[in-house]
Amino acid sequence: MQIIHHGAVNGVTGSCHQLDINPQSSILIDCGLFQGAETADKTAADQLQIEFDLTHITALIVTHCHIDHVGRIPYLLAAGFNGPIYATTASAALLPLVIEDALKVGVTRNQRLINLYLKRLQQLIQPIDYEQWFTLEVKNSDSGYQQAKAQFNVAGHILGSAYVEIELSGSSLNHNCTHKNSHKNTDIHNSNSGNRHDDDIKNEKDSHLVVFSGDLGASNTPLLPSPKSPFRADTLVIESTYGDKNHHNREHRAESLRHVIERAVSDNGVVLIPAFSIGRTQELLYELEQIIFSQQHNPIWQSIEIIIDSPMAANFTEQYIEYKNLWDSEAKAVLAQQRHPLDFSQLYTIDSHQDHLAVVNYLSSRQKPAIVIAASGMCTGGRIINYLQRFLAEPTADILFVGYQAKGTIGRDIQEYGPTGGYVYIEGEKIDIKAGIHTISGYSAHADQQNLIDFVKGIEHKPKHIRIVHGDTEAKQALADKYRQLLPNAEIKIGTG
Template structure:
């Protein structure tokens, strides 16, 4: 029998880190993520980030490279871990970029230290193709397999065959019909499932509905002659948004061509979309977008069809990228002074740092501005505060400054890269040989509780429970 311990993502939605231990004592970790928002309270950077023994940890398996799943890896290495780090081929390619950025933002800009960490990371990473069983070094008769999760590029859920049991860790599952990536498919069997529950109590809007909502919100702001600010994670969300915005622009252009010149009733939105600047202000997001283009063989059939037709969903004419900090500050000042209609996509996704903070400080007090949230905002983050208090005409503290919120605040849950309640239920329902145990992690209390109730009805023979409940 294997045993499972949790070193994060059991009292919230960040810090994913799970330990699977064999009866013989050897163990591995699945993910080693950073705590964020209120969940980071009392966790100083340093040794306290790894508050569990590593004596028997033989390997690390990474489901995907979002910071809440990989952000503690530098601390893990500093604590002495020197085992293999297994990841999909795409994740292995993207992971060093994420770790480098995490160190620069949250730890140190010492180039020598960063180079040392990245060199060690590269030595330990073992890229594994999807759907291929691999033997886990140091764990007797234990093998693993990555399966497509559809969350971000390279994301996977992972299955283990260990001591006669099939153990599955979901990582973060993606929503079906998301842009760019194929949807996850349930495995044939599982004995134990550790499943995320970020949206375990919510249902997303359909893709057509959310694209229509995205279009209408942006058009409203353009008519107000203001800026649409979209806080977005550099990897995953940014690329999905670009894909959807390119689709809106393409459809608008096609509609414009079908209207006779000078005909009455020509849609004014067509000219708006033709002239709008779409700005990605994040060097990291720009690097990830380039990798997404290089990894087009992992795109879904719809996206590949667009490429075949000569379209460029992640590199279209109106897309502008901002690299230097100097250009970033100039643009913030220009938008504040001019109110020029534009779409700005920048990190961080929860407004807890990065270049988005400067836009928010400058433009939140401007009623011409719209802020559009397209991803989960964890408790204790500025994003959650803006989302909660902005519609009431409230305020938020950014860099210890009180910023009054006069901007319009909107949320589109459908653009979350996470599966919703129905998707999570279907993932379990479609496992042919049902699990005997389901552990629910990575969610707020209400989300975990509601998902547990639903799953108990679907798999009454299984033990469905919430660790540390």
């Protein structure tokens, strides 16, 4: 068995890991796009190329539908990949929406071509429920494992997200052993002397359990349950986005959200929240509904309009509602009270581009507060741009950041220069920032360092090998140190290219 990383090695994007089961059979776990700074030294074509050999790849397993985990799937298909694409049932529903958007943004606007791609994708997708073992195709080989099965488990990161357990068994080495008398006798002797511990060791010799974490969710995330550790992992490949940090302010973030918005709308201005379509938008809606519910005698909250101006976000929100069976118990309890956390009466969704332009004009022509949630989350494109162009120079307006703003993005510039009355360039136009600029932390959808430690602590049969991926160097190092303290006998490696 061998694991090769084709992405998410030096940074957090481009997730794509190859598990070699035997010399004839390998599977891929995720096939994501490189983004941001990690694309700097690559040409556009290089970022998309499937530069590895697909001959022995029998299947693709998708952990979740973020673009940095699935964005290269169209290129995988173009390179000739023809195997099954396994995803959880909810991810299987989200995947075509994400890929359609990725194709429109990065490849073509030709709807006929897009439809062809999506049809091909639909033919390959195999939806699998959580906690259901499914068999992976393994070709016969003289060496290595001969069988493999896999199972998805709740990762609590975004809707449908999973970590995946892959059990490899039937190693030809063990198979040969049973034909040799001496070995066979030893085996019998061992199991005769046996207690439960011996059986476990024998079991681990016969099979190897590999766990790929995908992206793990943080604790206290609204809507989705937190991940539970697997029972066993011999080899663990784990993300480390926040391997060197702990989230603060999570318990109080809804409170901060309420205070910031109340202050922001006291002058009747609009509040703009740049947010990602999957996950963040739905978490915000959930918290806003909760505030409206708890502020029943507060006229501000009983009259404020909340506008989702993003067809993508609206589509994903529909899927979150469709799969409410995957919500956590707290969110289900809200539903049981006949409340609709993602579809309440003060919420408006804007679909067409024409309506979008009309809303921008309408909001700037009246003196009444509103909250607008629009993508993209770092203001690198999308409908938020038109709002920023219209409202950044408006002293009554407020911009509220709830997500990480990467260096070099418009979002980062506004965050950095806005509070001191600076300016920003949007589409070549210099705009003075007069709007209020606020940042609320604690909205990350990723496990923090303590969550990542607890995930390993919770594994009953501890890993002997840990591969740390999907993080910046400092984050990977810090997490490796923690794991070395926790498991002094395990081999802890930082994924390298």
